[in-house]
Amino acid sequence: MTESPLLEVHGLTVHHGQLRAVSDVSFSVRPGEVYAIIGANGAGKSTLLRTIAGLNHPSSGSVLLDGTDVTRLRAEKRATAGISLVPEGRRLFPSLTLEENLKVGASYARRGPWDIPAVLELFPFMKDRRGQKTAQMSGGEQQQVAISRALVANPRVLLLDEVSLGLAPVIVHRIYDVLPRILASGVTVLLVEQDVAQARRVASQMQCLLEGRTTLEGRPSDFTSEQVEAAYFGLAGGNTGGAH
Amino acid sequence: MAWVNAIIQGILTGGLYALFACGLSLLFGVMKVVNLAHGDLAVVGAYIGIGVIAVTHMPFLWSIPVVLVLMAVLGYVLQRSVIQAALSRGELITLIVTFGLSIVIENGLQQFFTANTRGIDVGSSIVTSSFSIGSQIQIGWLPVIIFALAVIVLLALQYFLSASKYGRLIRAVADDREAALLSGVNSRHVFGVAAAVAFATVGLAGVAYGMSGVVSPTTGTDTILLFAFAAVVIGGLGSLWGTLLGGIVLGVAQQVGAQINISYEALAGYIIFLVVLVFRPQGLTARRTQS
Numbered sequence: 001m002t003e004s005p006l007l008e009v010h011g012l013t014v015h016h017g018q019l020r021a022v023s024d025v026s027f028s029v030r031p032g033e034v035y036a037i038i039g040a041n042g043a044g045k046s047t048l049l050r051t052i053a054g055l056n057h058p059s060s061g062s063v064l065l066d067g068t069d070v071t072r073l074r075a076e077k078r079a080t081a082g083i084s085l086v087p088e089g090r091r092l093f094p095s096l097t098l099e100e101n102l103k104v105g106a107s108y109a110r111r112g113p114w115d116i117p118a119v120l121e122l123f124p125f126m127k128d129r130r131g132q133k134t135a136q137m138s139g140g141e142q143q144q145v146a147i148s149r150a151l152v153a154n155p156r157v158l159l160l161d162e163v164s165l166g167l168a169p170v171i172v173h174r175i176y177d178v179l180p181r182i183l184a185s186g187v188t189v190l191l192v193e194q195d196v197a198q199a200r201r202v203a204s205q206m207q208c209l210l211e212g213r214t215t216l217e218g219r220p221s222d223f224t225s226e227q228v229e230a231a232y233f234g235l236a237g238g239n240t241g242g243a244h
Numbered sequence: 245m246a247w248v249n250a251i252i253q254g255i256l257t258g259g260l261y262a263l264f265a266c267g268l269s270l271l272f273g274v275m276k277v278v279n280l281a282h283g284d285l286a287v288v289g290a291y292i293g294i295g296v297i298a299v300t301h302m303p304f305l306w307s308i309p310v311v312l313v314l315m316a317v318l319g320y321v322l323q324r325s326v327i328q329a330a331l332s333r334g335e336l337i338t339l340i341v342t343f344g345l346s347i348v349i350e351n352g353l354q355q356f357f358t359a360n361t362r363g364i365d366v367g368s369s370i371v372t373s374s375f376s377i378g379s380q381i382q383i384g385w386l387p388v389i390i391f392a393l394a395v396i397v398l399l400a401l402q403y404f405l406s407a408s409k410y411g412r413l414i415r416a417v418a419d420d421r422e423a424a425l426l427s428g429v430n431s432r433h434v435f436g437v438a439a440a441v442a443f444a445t446v447g448l449a450g451v452a453y454g455m456s457g458v459v460s461p462t463t464g465t466d467t468i469l470l471f472a473f474a475a476v477v478i479g480g481l482g483s484l485w486g487t488l489l490g491g492i493v494l495g496v497a498q499q500v501g502a503q504i505n506i507s508y509e510a511l512a513g514y515i516i517f518l519v520v521l522v523f524r525p526q527g528l529t530a531r532r533t534q535s
Contacts, residue, residue, distance in 0.1 A: 055422055079428035091423040093416045104416045107409065108428030153428060 004067065006031045006188050007052070007083075007157050012061035014044070014051050014212075021047040023212040024061070029157065029205070034179065034189045036203035036220075038196050040232060044212035045192040046088050049159045052190070053085035054078040065156070080108050082156030086163070090146040092134040098145055099130040105149035112154030113185045119148035122178055140171035147175070151182065158182065160191040164198055176202060196228060210234045245380040246503060252381065254499035258475075258492030259391030260456065263449035264468055265475035265487040266398060267442035273482035274418045274438045277327060277338045281345040282446060283469030288349060289315050289450030290459045291357055293364050304366055304455070311447045319443025320436040327439065328432055346465060353461035364454040390452045394491070397445055398484050404441065405484075414438050474517040480527025489528055493520075 005028035014022040022044040029035040039045050050056040052063050054075030062071045070078055079085075092101050102116050109115075120127050123144040129137070134145055143163060150158060164172040172195070179202055183189065193199035199206060200220040207217040208231040216223065216231035229235070264286060271277045279285075292314055293307045322345075330341035366372060366386070374384040405411035417424045417431045424431055453459060453468065471494060479490025494513050501512020520528065 053426060055425070075422075075425040076428050076430045079426055085426050087423065087426060091420050091426075093419040093423065095415055095419050096412065100412055100416075103409075104412060104424065104429065105427045107413060149427065 003030050005029060005064075006066055007190065008064040008067075009048075009052065010062045010064070012048065012051060012063070013059045014047050014056055015059050016047070021212050022051065022058075022209075025209070025212070025214055026061075027205075027207055027214075027217065029188055029190055031188050032183060032186070033204040034183065034191065034202050036199040036206040037190070037192045037209060038194070038199050038206060038228075038232065039192075039209035041194070042211075043209040045209055046161055047212075048209070049085060049161050049190070049192055050087075053083055053087075053159060055085075076108075079153060079155075080110065082110060082154075083159065084150040084153050084155035084157070085159040086143075086146050086150045086161060088161040088165070090139075090142045092142055092145055092149070094133065094135045096134070097131050098126060098134055098137075101134055101145055101149050102152055106152040109152055110154040110156075114151045114154050116152060119151055122151070122181065123148060140167050140175070143167065143171075143175060147178075151187070155187060157188045157190055160189065162192055162194060164193065164195050172198065196232060200228070208232055245378070247500070249381045250499040250503040251496055252383065253387070254496030255492050256383070256387035256391045256495070257499065258488070258495035259387070259394035260449065260452055261471050261475045261491030261494055262488040263390070263394045263397060263452060263491075264446065264472040265479070265491055266394075266401060266484060267444075267446040267449070268472045269476050269479075269482060269484065269487050270401070270438065270442045270445070272476070274414055275327075275331065275435055276335050277331065277342070279442075280339060280342040280469065281349060281464075282342075282472055283464030283467070284346045284349040284353075285315070285318075285443060285464070286446045286450035286453060286468045287353060287459050287461065287464040288318075289447030290364065290454035291353060291362075291450075292447070293451045293454055294357075294362055297364065304364055307364075308448065308451055311451050312444045315447030316440040316444040319439040319441070322443075323436045323439035324432060328435065331435075346469075350461050350465065357461065359460060359462075361458040361460040362454070363458040364451060366455050386456050390456065393448070393452065394488065397448065398488055401441070401445070402484055410434070410437050471513070474513060476527075478517060478520045478528060480530035483527065483529045486527055486529035493528070 007029040010026050012022055012025045013020065025048060037045050037048065047056055051058050054073060058071065062069055064070065065081055065083060070081060073081065093104065096104065102119065106116060125141065126145065126148065134142055163175055176198065179189065203220050206220050208215045208228065210231065215234065216228065268279060268282045271279050289311050292311045296302065296307045296310050297304055326341060326345065327338060330338040374382050376382045405415065413429055413434045417429060417434045421431050474494050475487055475490035478493050479486030493516060497516040498509045498513040502509035
């Protein structure tokens with residue numbers, strides 16, 4: 001009864017110059033699930049997502065979307081194939097208005113349930129502010145625009161990089177509140193979080209990275225907080241922690 | 245009255261300079277490419293016009309769409325091949341590559357068209373006639389038409405950039421290339437389209453120049469490129485309407501200089517250019533500081 005995975009990562013290794021940022025990481029994400037990658041600053045989480053999106057290039061390993069190898073595909077082709085990344089720091093187009101940002105996101109969209117009216121319903125604050133430049137908006141608002149810009153492309157897999165970074169908890173909750181609606185529309189989510197509690201709450205599968213290596217993998221309910229903590233910080237004594 | 249005349253002629257010349265400058269400004273604003281072959285490309289546009297008219301004997305006005313299309317294709321192809329390859333290796337490399345392009349074009353033109361000066365023969369039509377205001381001011385129709393053309397081109401460019409799909413994509417790629425890639429935007433293609441538009445405008449400017457005077461293969465580097473740069477710098481980098489203002493300031497300075505002493509024409513233009521660089525290096529219309 002195992003469904004075939006939508007996104008597979010096999011033995012991915014990524015270098016930043018001399019630095020080995022991601023080391024032999026493998027996992028697979030099944031359709032409709034939320035897969036979370038947790039880890040401390042510099043654990044290689046963002047590099048992993050950027051490599052899946054095609055912005056960074058792996059030294060070895062492969063990325064498969066629905067069984068098709070996309071490792072050699074350029075970033076813009078991966079986006080149109082159905083991998084949309086909401087990048088760290090949101091990266092909206094500062095000289096464009098909110099609506100123009102969404103229009104760029106929809107320029108090469110796949111067919112599907114998401115379009116500009118639909119995301120305006122998802123984040124209603126955007127309705128009145130369509131003509132505004134996004135640079136004047138708060139971090140939480142920018143984050144919602146960035147998610148919307150990725151959604152209007154109708155991705156098969158939505159990659160969320162540190163959605164909660166630098167935001168007040170109440171805003172983070174508001175953003176995570178829409179996750180069920182995104183999943184219900186048939187989008188699969190792979191997210192990266194520093195906030196372990198948040199990640200454990202929403203994820204159906206998770207893995208922890210430490211210095212680019214997998215230190216823990218499984219269902220969030222399989223692990224105690226102590227085990228996750230050990231994997232997160234690389235503490236000796238955790239029974240899944242990195243060997244020294 | 246002679247001074248008023250100089251100022252009017254200067255303003256009208258400014259239209260031509262703006263036509264030269266807007267493509268340069270567009271390429272810099274979008275891709276951070278300082279195109280040193282820009283003047284030579286204007287000359288290529290003029291020679292395409294001359295060549296097309298000589299071969300097909302079509303009316304000179306009909307040569308304009310031919311020039312626009314051929315220059316746009318040339319722009320797209322050059323961007324996707326040589327300029328993009330240079331861009332991937334760093335902004336400084338584009339300077340060297342476009343400088344090389346400039347030399348290749350200039351020598352190629354000399355090979356095919358010789359070093360003789362040529363003009364686009366507009367015959368005796370409205371463009372060669374003029375009208376007078378009072379007894380001392382005579383205004384040619386051609387400079388007026390070129391000025392109007394410059395305004396139309398700038399309006400069209402502004403509309404294209406602010407309201408069309410490709411204009412939006414060009415601005416998005418200029419803002420953040422990676423974020424645009426993540427939205428499925430092929431940044432190379434978008435840059436190609438921007439280059440096609442920029443080359444079409446410079447081709448049009450070349451034809452206008454060829455109608456109002458004569459060109460030779462070296463006109464591009466020794467006259468047009470310098471004036472276009474001066475207009476862009478005076479007006480403010482990356483600002484479309486700034487190029488019109490810059491062109492006008494440059495044109496008026498030259499004509500007023502010539503009014504004082506005919507040998508001061510070029511000098512006066514460069515003095516204004518340097519004064520602006522010293523006291524307002526961001527240009528007259530720059531709204532925001534370069535980040």
